[in-house]
Structure formats: structure tokens, C-alpha cells
Amino acid sequence: MATTIYLDNAATTKTAPEVVQAMLPYFTENYGNPSAIYEIAGRSKEAMDKARAQIADVIGANPEEIYFTAGGSEADNWALKATFEAYAEKGNHIITSKIEHHAILHTCEYLEGRGAEITYLDVDENGFVDPKAVEAAITDKTVLISVMTANNEIGTIEPIREIGRIAHEHGILFHTDAVQAFGQIPISVDADNIDMLSSSGHKLNGPKGIGFLYIRKGVKIRSFVHGGAQERKRRAGTENVPGIVGYGAAAARAKASMEERTKKETELRDYMIGRIENEIPYTKVNGDRVKRLPNNINVCFRYVEGESMLINLDLLGIAASSGSACTSGSLDPSHVLLAIGLPHEVAHGSLRMTLSEEITKEQADYTIDHLKQIVGNLRSMSPLYEDFVKKNS
Numbered sequence: 001m002a003t004t005i006y007l008d009n010a011a012t013t014k015t016a017p018e019v020v021q022a023m024l025p026y027f028t029e030n031y032g033n034p035s036a037i038y039e040i041a042g043r044s045k046e047a048m049d050k051a052r053a054q055i056a057d058v059i060g061a062n063p064e065e066i067y068f069t070a071g072g073s074e075a076d077n078w079a080l081k082a083t084f085e086a087y088a089e090k091g092n093h094i095i096t097s098k099i100e101h102h103a104i105l106h107t108c109e110y111l112e113g114r115g116a117e118i119t120y121l122d123v124d125e126n127g128f129v130d131p132k133a134v135e136a137a138i139t140d141k142t143v144l145i146s147v148m149t150a151n152n153e154i155g156t157i158e159p160i161r162e163i164g165r166i167a168h169e170h171g172i173l174f175h176t177d178a179v180q181a182f183g184q185i186p187i188s189v190d191a192d193n194i195d196m197l198s199s200s201g202h203k204l205n206g207p208k209g210i211g212f213l214y215i216r217k218g219v220k221i222r223s224f225v226h227g228g229a230q231e232r233k234r235r236a237g238t239e240n241v242p243g244i245v246g247y248g249a250a251a252a253r254a255k256a257s258m259e260e261r262t263k264k265e266t267e268l269r270d271y272m273i274g275r276i277e278n279e280i281p282y283t284k285v286n287g288d289r290v291k292r293l294p295n296n297i298n299v300c301f302r303y304v305e306g307e308s309m310l311i312n313l314d315l316l317g318i319a320a321s322s323g324s325a326c327t328s329g330s331l332d333p334s335h336v337l338l339a340i341g342l343p344h345e346v347a348h349g350s351l352r353m354t355l356s357e358e359i360t361k362e363q364a365d366y367t368i369d370h371l372k373q374i375v376g377n378l379r380s381m382s383p384l385y386e387d388f389v390k391k392n393s
Contacts, residue, residue: 051248091141155296164193
């Protein structure tokens with residue numbers, strides 16, 4: 001069955017029609033290389049400058065502090081690797097959290113192999129990083145603190161303003177992975193004490209293959225991709241002009257619609273969570289109830305496998321995701337769910353649904369109605385669930 005209800009907007013979003021329209025001329029008409037000096041190249045350069053300004057406006061940055069990348073993962077890699085290299089004389093210590101995206105965690109593992117010391121901070125049961133723990137972890141060799149703005153799985157919004165303040169009080173750079181948060185919640189690089197910020201276009205109805213790294217003026221980090229002098233000599237390679245134009249349009253669209261859009265998503269999110277909790281027993285909602293991304297729902301159902309739910313939902317035309325991942329033939333639960341203290345058997349039964357402004361209450365009800373049936377059917381085949389119910393009845 002074709003997908004009719006798309007509830008995996010944390011994975012990627014549909015490119016908005018107006019974004020596609022903004023991009024089209026830069027494939028076939030205004031196709032000049034922006035590094036050249038003739039008129040058709042100037043059109044590309046002007047379009048890039050406009051997009052850079054549109055993106056900077058969302059976070060209160062200066063346009064010249066926006067550096068385009070191929071996506072959020074590249075931006076994360078750049079922030080960590082280049083900072084580690086540039087500040088090697090000061091120290092080799094980086095502080096992050098156990099619930100970061102793998103673009104951060106795997107980069108930290110890479111740097112550990114090159115002499116970095118990494119502190120991976122614990123989080124509480126709602127996924128919060130404790131700013132006091134951040135400060136306690138600081139040493140005289142700490143060069144960078146990297147904590148995500150909001151978690152991609154459970155939606156918890158981290159206290160980045162306080163963490164950034166602590167970093168600056170100690171003369172340490174603060175980077176935040178804002179891939180899930182940019183365009184969803186207000187962010188101010190000045191008020192939030194951010195030195196570097198990563199984002200990706202396809203998370204907010206922009207195109208895939210384009211992202212940016214905000215680098216505050218004065219931050220001394222080096223080029224990540226070597227070659228030409230593009231991006232003010234910090235990121236070589238002919239710019240993806242259509243992608244950049246699309247990202248700018250998507251960023252402007254997200255800012256203009258943020259208040260109304262997130263209000264609608266929050267109301268529908270809370271309605272769906274309420275129905276799940278009231279109508280499906282032995283369910284746990286993951287992440288903070290209030291300091292949470294507007295569109296994020298993450299729940300665990302005891303004695304149900306996440307993958308089984310996804311397959312059954314897909315057969316009904318509903319696309320969602322699970323906190324579990326099948327790796328090398330063995331099923332491993334999400335590192336985020338384990339970090340917030342869930343046992344393996346509960347974490348395996350996770351379901352993440354992430355909304356968009358297009359999801360209606362009728363679609364939400366259709367989803368929950370069928371989810372109830374799916375969970376009930378799967379539990380009816382579990383002898384462990386039958387024993388559990390008898391013991392708890």
C-alpha cells in the first residue's frame with residue numbers, strides 16, 4: 001500500500017513546493033559557477049548571498065558566519081575535527097553527551113584514536129544533560145563542549161543556553177548539533193552562547209545534500225575540505241547553488257510559519273500521546289513532556305518489537321520509525337533509550353512518530369486506532385505478555 005500518512009519527519013521531510021520552485025532556475029537558467037566573474041555566474045553568487053542571509057536571520061547570525069556543507073553530518077565532523085586540530089596547543093579534551101547523534105559520537109571515537117580525551121556525559125530519565133555535570137567535567141585541557149539542541153529520537157530540548165554560558169565562562173568553545181531544532185524552535189546564537197551550530201536542509205522541507213555550519217566570527221578553526229577558495233577559503237568545492245537556494249527558501253519559510261506551525265504540531269502531539277497513554281496499557285512516553293520538540297512522539301510498548309509495529313503500520317500506509325536498529329544481523333536497542341535508563345526489553349518496543357503541519361486530526365485518529373489493534377495483536381502472540389498480565393492483574 002502507498003504511504004498515505006507520513007510520520008517520520010525527523011528522518012526527512014517533503015521538499016515544499018515553493019522551495020522546489022525557487023531551486024529550478026538554478027539548474028537550467030542561472031547555472032553559472034558562482035566563483036566566476038561573468039554575469040551568469042553573478043546571478044548564482046547573488047542567490048547564494050540571499051540564501052546565506054535568510055539562514056542567518058533564523059538564528060540571529062551574520063551572513064558571513066554561515067558556511068555551507070553537504071549536510072548536518074559534515075558540519076558536525078567539521079566542528080569537532082577542526083576544533084581539535086586548531087586548539088591542540090591548548091588541550092585535547094572534548095565534552096559531549098551519551099545521547100548525541102552518531103555524527104558526533106562516531107567523530108569523537110575517531111578523535112579518541114588520534115589522542116583526544118572525550119567525556120561522555122550521562123543524562124537523566126528525560127534525556128536532559130545537567131549543566132552542573134558539564135561544568136564538573138571541565139579540565140584545563142578542555143577545548144570544546146558539544147551538546148545537541150534537541151534530541152532526534154526522544155525530542156528533549158537541552159538547556160543549551162546555560163551550557164553555553166558555562167563554556168564561555170571557562171573560555172571554552174560551545175558547539176551544538178541543531179539538525180532537529182533549526183526551524184522548529186527559536187534559537188539565538190548570541191543569547192544561547194553558541195560558537196558553532198550544525199544544521200541540515202532536508203529536516204525543514206528543504207532539499208537533501210545541503211547543510212551549514214555556523215562559525216562565530218573569531219573562532220579559529222581550519223578548512224575541512226581542501227582545494228579551492230570557496231566559502232571564504234574554509235570549505236573547498238563548487239557550491240551546490242540549487243541546494244543553497246532551496247535551503248534559504250526553506251529557512252525563510254520555517255521562520256515565517258514557526259509560531260503557527262509548532263502550535264498546531266504541539267496540540268496534535270499531545271492529543272496523540274494522550275490517546276496512546278489512555279487506550280494502550282503498559283506504555284511509556286520517552287523524553288520530557290514540556291521541553292520537547294513540537295512534533296515528536298516517542299513511546300515504548302512492553303512485550304512488542306518495534307520492527308513488527310513498523311511493518312504492520314507500513315501495510316496500512318503509515319510511515320514511522322523505531323528506536324531499534326538492525327545492525328549486522330543483531331537487533332540492538334537505541335543508545336538514546338538505553339542512556340535514559342530503559343532496559344533492553346522495553347527499549348526494543350519503541351516507536352517514534354514525528355509530525356508535520358500537514359497531518360490532520362483524522363489521520364492521527366486513524367493511526368492511533370490501528371496502532372491499538374497492532375499492539376494488541378502482537379501482544380496476543382507473546383507468552384511473556386500473558387504471564388506479565390496475570391502477575392499484574
